Amino acid sequence: MDSKKKIATVCLGGCSGCHMSILDIDERILDVAKLADIVKSPIVDGKEFPEGVDIAIVEGSVTSDEHWHEIKLIRKRSKFIVALGDCAVMTNVTGMRNYFPLQEVIDEAYKNSVSNDAEGAEPNDPALLKLHDKVVPLQEVVKVDFIIPGCPPSADTIFYVLFEFLNNRIPNLSEVNKLKYG
Ligand code: SF4
Numbered sequence: 639m640d641s642k643k644k645i646a647t648v649c650l651g652g653c654s655g656c657h658m659s660i661l662d663i664d665e666r667i668l669d670v671a672k673l674a675d676i677v678k679s680p681i682v683d684g685k686e687f688p689e690g691v692d693i694a695i696v697e698g699s700v701t702s703d704e705h706w707h708e709i710k711l712i713r714k715r716s717k718f719i720v721a722l723g724d725c726a727v728m729t730n731v732t733g734m735r736n737y738f739p740l741q742e743v744i745d746e747a748y749k750n751s752v753s754n755d756a757e758g759a760e761p762n763d764p765a766l767l768k769l770h771d772k773v774v775p776l777q778e779v780v781k782v783d784f785i786i787p788g789c790p791p792s793a794d795t796i797f798y799v800l801f802e803f804l805n806n807r808i809p810n811l812s813e814v815n816k817l818k819y820g
Pocket residue numbers: 651652653654655656697698722723724725726730731732788789790791
C-alpha cells in the first residue's frame with residue numbers, strides 16, 4: 639500500500655507570488671517528495687481536483703462563482719486546507735476592489751485603461767459576469783485548518799509547515815521565527 643501523503647496546491651484569486659515562494663523551497667522539495675506526491679498543482683499536469691487529498695495548500699481569495707465552486711470541491715476532497723498567504727487569509731491585494739462598485743472596477747480595467755492586448759477580455763466577457771461583488775477570504779466560504787500569513791510567505795515557513803504536517807505534527811509558526819531570529 640502507498641503510504642505517501644497526497645498534496646495539492648491551488649491558486650484562486652492571487653498573483654501566483656505565493657506559488658513562487660513554494661518553488662523557492664528549492665532542493666528541499668526532495669524531502670517533501672519522499673513523504674508525499676503532488677497530485678494537483680499549477681506546476682503539474684491534471685485538470686480535475688482529485689479525491690483523497692491529505693493537504694490542500696490554497697493561495698488567493700474567493701472572487702467569483704468559479705472560485706466558490708472550486709474551494710467547496712477542495713474542502714469536500716481534502717483532509718486539511720492550508721490558506722497560503724495574505725490574500726487567502728484576509729483578501730489583501732485582491733480585496734482592494736471591495737472599496738468600489740464592481741461595474742466601476744470592470745470598466746476601469748477593461749474600458750478606460752490603456753492595453754497592449756489586441757484581443758483582451760471584453761467588459762461583457764462571461765467570466766467577468768460571474769465575478770462576485772465582494773472578494774472574501776477562504777474561511778468565509780469553507781472551514782480552513784491552518785493559515786500561513788505573509789505576502790508572500792517565505793519558502794522557509796512553507797517548507798516548515800508542510801514538513802510538520804507530513805510528519806503528523808501540528809506546525810507552530812513561532813518555531814519558524816525562533817529558527818530565523820533566535
Ligand atoms: S499574498 Fe501576496 S504574493 Fe500571495 S497571492 Fe496575494 S498578493 Fe500575491
